[in-house]
Amino acid sequence: MLNMNFDERLAINTQKQEWQPSPSATVWRKPLEREAKESGHTTSVVRYEPGASFKQHSHPYGEEILVLEGVFSDEHGDYPAGTYLRNPPGSKHSPFSNEGCVILVKLNQFDKRDLSEVRVNTNTAEWLQGQGGLQVMPLHNFEHEHVALVKWPVGEVFKPHKHFGGEEIFVLSGTFKDEHGEYAKGTWIRSPHMSQHHPYVDEETVIWVKTGHLPVAL
Numbered sequence: 001m002l003n004m005n006f007d008e009r010l011a012i013n014t015q016k017q018e019w020q021p022s023p024s025a026t027v028w029r030k031p032l033e034r035e036a037k038e039s040g041h042t043t044s045v046v047r048y049e050p051g052a053s054f055k056q057h058s059h060p061y062g063e064e065i066l067v068l069e070g071v072f073s074d075e076h077g078d079y080p081a082g083t084y085l086r087n088p089p090g091s092k093h094s095p096f097s098n099e100g101c102v103i104l105v106k107l108n109q110f111d112k113r114d115l116s117e118v119r120v121n122t123n124t125a126e127w128l129q130g131q132g133g134l135q136v137m138p139l140h141n142f143e144h145e146h147v148a149l150v151k152w153p154v155g156e157v158f159k160p161h162k163h164f165g166g167e168e169i170f171v172l173s174g175t176f177k178d179e180h181g182e183y184a185k186g187t188w189i190r191s192p193h194m195s196q197h198h199p200y201v202d203e204e205t206v207i208w209v210k211t212g213h214l215p216v217a218l
Helices: none
Strands: 010-013 027-034 042-048 057-059 063-074 077-080 083-087 091-093 101-107 118-121 135-142 145-152 161-163 167-173 175-178 181-184 187-191 195-197 205-211
Touching (some): 010 027, 042 063, 077 083, 118 135, 167 175, 167 181, 175 205, 181 187
Antiparallel strands (some): 027 042, 042 101, 057 091, 063 101, 083 118, 135 145, 145 205, 167 187, 167 205, 175 181
16 A cells, blocks of 8 residues: 555655556556555556557546646547546546657546546636636536646735645646645645645646545544
């Protein structure tokens, strides 16, 4: 197991991690949280070399992907950098990349009732006005779980707030900040249920953010 204590706050700069081998010789990964070596709840940054492929596999409790670089593909289509994908519980595919790609991938973390297949090209989807000067691009909602891109303008300061059901962030550009530290592009942050922070930025910054999905102790 790796980083499976959801009461623990984590901040990992994936740019400083070493690539580790996967079951495919041409696919590499940087594990962030993992329930078991090749199964269960998993979050990783994954790199496909040009021409790489991965054997067909199923997603018992779903798969969520954000394409960070290059073009990710499977038998259903090609997904350039900026594409957000959700493959529902019970789905399967045979992924590959002709030119190579880097993806953020989360496995086996869906509610079994969340059966939506999602394909969003964030390069062309609309930004909506959020609180203050923030712009928000909703990607998926299911009950308490909310996933979005958030664009922070130069100098934006957001009010202190708590995270019911936790919060997960991946910094896509710029530098995200709060009272706990500074988080460069490529940093993954996981904050537990009812944690609190006071975020801000000095430069334009874009983050992928998910809230309301972590275990809540009764």
